[in-house]
Amino acid sequence: MTDQRPVAIVGAGLVGSGWALVFARAGYHVAVYDPSPDIRAGVVPWARQSLAELTHAGLVDAPDEIVARITLHDTLQAALAGAFYVQESVYETVAAKTEVSLAIDALMDADAVVGSSSSGIPASKFTADCANRERFLIAHPVNPPHLVPVVELVPAPWTSPAAVDLVADLMKTVKQVPVRLTREIDGFVLNRLQGVLLNEAWALYEDGIASLADIDATIAYGLGLRWSFMGPFETIDLNAPGGIEDYATRLRGLYAGMVRTPPPGPWPDAVVAKATAERRAALPVDALAERRAWRDGVLGRLLAFKKSNCLAD
Numbered sequence: 667m668t669d670q671r672p673v674a675i676v677g678a679g680l681v682g683s684g685w686a687l688v689f690a691r692a693g694y695h696v697a698v699y700d701p702s703p704d705i706r707a708g709v710v711p712w713a714r715q716s717l718a719e720l721t722h723a724g725l726v727d728a729p730d731e732i733v734a735r736i737t738l739h740d741t742l743q744a745a746l747a748g749a750f751y752v753q754e755s756v757y758e759t760v761a762a763k764t765e766v767s768l769a770i771d772a773l774m775d776a777d778a779v780v781g782s783s784s785s786g787i788p789a790s791k792f793t794a795d796c797a798n799r800e801r802f803l804i805a806h807p808v809n810p811p812h813l814v815p816v817v818e819l820v821p822a823p824w825t826s827p828a829a830v831d832l833v834a835d836l837m838k839t840v841k842q843v844p845v846r847l848t849r850e851i852d853g854f855v856l857n858r859l860q861g862v863l864l865n866e867a868w869a870l871y872e873d874g875i876a877s878l879a880d881i882d883a884t885i886a887y888g889l890g891l892r893w894s895f896m897g898p899f900e901t902i903d904l905n906a907p908g909g910i911e912d913y914a915t916r917l918r919g920l921y922a923g924m925v926r927t928p929p930p931g932p933w934p935d936a937v938v939a940k941a942t943a944e945r946r947a948a949l950p951v952d953a954l955a956e957r958r959a960w961r962d963g964v965l966g967r968l969l970a971f972k973k974s975n976c977l978a979d
């Protein structure tokens with residue numbers, strides 16, 4: 667930990683509360699602001715419950731000390747006071763992001779940097795009029811950020827390299843894994859990759875090539891096992907005797923023939939309805955929250971496994 671000043675969390679819903687845990691777990695004092703009293707009231711009980719699971723998985727000790735570092739504030743000004751880094755996690759609309767960015771801009775410390783959790787709206791769409799716009803960028807996490815460490819750093823054209831460096835260093839300090847994009851692109855890297863897979867999964871399902879459950883199983887019991895610790899390039903480097911070049915020689919023709927024409931459009935309503943009926947038959951809507959908690963427990967144990975096998979920090 668290099669900077670002793672607090673981190674501010676602006677917006678404490680699903681993602682913002684996860685971020686609070688990320689920074690508090692690493693030793694930072696975390697000042698949380700959300701305009702909703704109900705949301706604010708839920709942050710600490712949620713953090714306590716999540717920390718109990720992390721403690722059980724051997725991933726943290728001293729959970730009470732971690733919770734004690736989180737303070738809740740009912741004004742933006744109070745949360746930003748003295749903060750060297752602001753993680754913004756408000757609603758994913760240009761209007762909401764613009765309004766909150768301008769408000770942060772007016773109150774932030776002279777050298778503070780602001781990372782937005784935006785899943786897809788680039789910073790250039792909502793920080794153009796900020797006086798400190800060179801210190802705003804995207805720091806896009808995966809939900810829940812305290813269990814899935816990757817963070818995409820995406821600069822706007824006017825973001826200073828120093829601001830990106832600061833956030834990259836901070837993310838490493840708090841044990842997240844920063845991935846740097848050189849410029850803005852729709853969907854960033856993570857959702858572009860996920861988008862290709864999802865579009866293909868919907869198309870295979872719509873064409874009746876395989877059932878929804880079998881398509882899911884292909885990832886859960888196939889591709890996903892390797893993907894939990896290595897990416898697609900390292901995967902193919904190991905999947906041909908001579909490495910990636912050999913793989914390309916052998917199989918590039920196969921992949922070249924797989925391009926869909928025309929490119930995928932929006933997922934059709936009727937196909938979404940059919941998939942929804944299947945999923946709800948497998949998991950009723952009122953069981954989703956319980957299944958999310960199960961997912962988080964599995965993620966925690968997977969992280970603990972990776973850590974104990976030197977596959978993660």
Ligand SMILES: NC(=O)c1ccc[n+]([C@@H]2O[C@H](COP(=O)([O-])OP(=O)(O)OC[C@H]3O[C@@H](n4cnc5c(N)ncnc54)[C@H](O)[C@@H]3O)[C@@H](O)[C@H]2O)c1
Pocket residue numbers: 676677678679680681682699700701702705754755756757758762765766783784785786806807808809
């Ligand atoms: N949920 C995900 O899977 C996920 C993953 C990665 C990134 N994100 C991104 O994170 C951001 C937040 O998403 P979420 O899922 O946590 O949404 P959410 O609805 O759970 O939380 C949004 C919170 O923002 C608060 N808020 C609204 N206006 C505010 C303001 N002016 N100042 C402070 N707080 C304000 C709301 O009260 C609410 O608690 C979005 O940009 C989203 O795209 C979400």
